[in-house]
Amino acid sequence: MNSLPSASSRLRRAREATGTGLVVALVSLAAIGCLSAWAGAGHAGSPAKIEVREARVLLPVMPGRNTNAYFRIVNTGGAPDRLLSVTSPAVSAAELTVHRMNEENGAFRESSGSVEVPAEGEVAMSPHGSAVTVRSDPSWRPGERVAFTLAFQRSGTITVEADVRPVTLGSAP
Missing domain, CATH: 1.20.5 (Single alpha-helices involved in coiled-coils or other helix-helix interfaces)
Incomplete structure (x- = not known):
C-alpha cells in the first residue's frame, strides 16, 4: 500500500x-x-459634522395644544449621525415623530424614536415627514424665539432658537 x-x-x-x-x-x-x-x-476618518440651518415651531390654532417644531439638519461630514432627542425648557414634553396615513386617509403623527441624518446629506423636517411634537406654551406669540437642544448620537448636543410662526406660515421654511 x-x-x-x-x-x-x-x-x-x-x-x-x-x-x-x-x-x-x-x-x-x-x-x-x-x-x-x-x-x-x-x-x-471624516466624522459627522452637523449644522441646524433652520428652526421653526408652529403656533397652534388653540393655545396650549400640541404643535410641531421643524428643523433643517445638514450633515457635511463623511459619517452618518442620528438625532436621538429634542428638549426645550419652554415645553413640558418633546417627541420625535413622523407623519403617517391610516386606511381612511386620515393623517396622524407616530413616535419615530430617532431620525437618521445621512453622511453628506440633510433632513428637512416638515408637516409631511419628520417633526418634533411639543406641547405649546399659551403665551407664545408670532415672532418669538424658543430654544431647543437637539441631541445627536455622534455630534453631541446643539442648541438653536426656533422662530414661532402662525400655522399659515408654518410649512414654509
Missing part, C-alpha cells in the same frame, strides 16, 4: 490552492483600491 498521494491528486490540489489564492488576492486588491478611493475623496 502506498500512502503517498498520486501525482494527479497533487496536481489537482495545487490547482485548487492556486485558484483560491488568486481569488483572495483579487478580492484584497479590490478592497485596497476601494479604500484608497474612499480615503482619496476625503472620507477616511
Whole structure:
C-alpha cells in the first residue's frame, strides 16, 4: 500500500490552492483600491459634522395644544449621525415623530424614536415627514424665539432658537 498521494491528486490540489489564492488576492486588491478611493475623496476618518440651518415651531390654532417644531439638519461630514432627542425648557414634553396615513386617509403623527441624518446629506423636517411634537406654551406669540437642544448620537448636543410662526406660515421654511 502506498500512502503517498498520486501525482494527479497533487496536481489537482495545487490547482485548487492556486485558484483560491488568486481569488483572495483579487478580492484584497479590490478592497485596497476601494479604500484608497474612499480615503482619496476625503472620507477616511471624516466624522459627522452637523449644522441646524433652520428652526421653526408652529403656533397652534388653540393655545396650549400640541404643535410641531421643524428643523433643517445638514450633515457635511463623511459619517452618518442620528438625532436621538429634542428638549426645550419652554415645553413640558418633546417627541420625535413622523407623519403617517391610516386606511381612511386620515393623517396622524407616530413616535419615530430617532431620525437618521445621512453622511453628506440633510433632513428637512416638515408637516409631511419628520417633526418634533411639543406641547405649546399659551403665551407664545408670532415672532418669538424658543430654544431647543437637539441631541445627536455622534455630534453631541446643539442648541438653536426656533422662530414661532402662525400655522399659515408654518410649512414654509
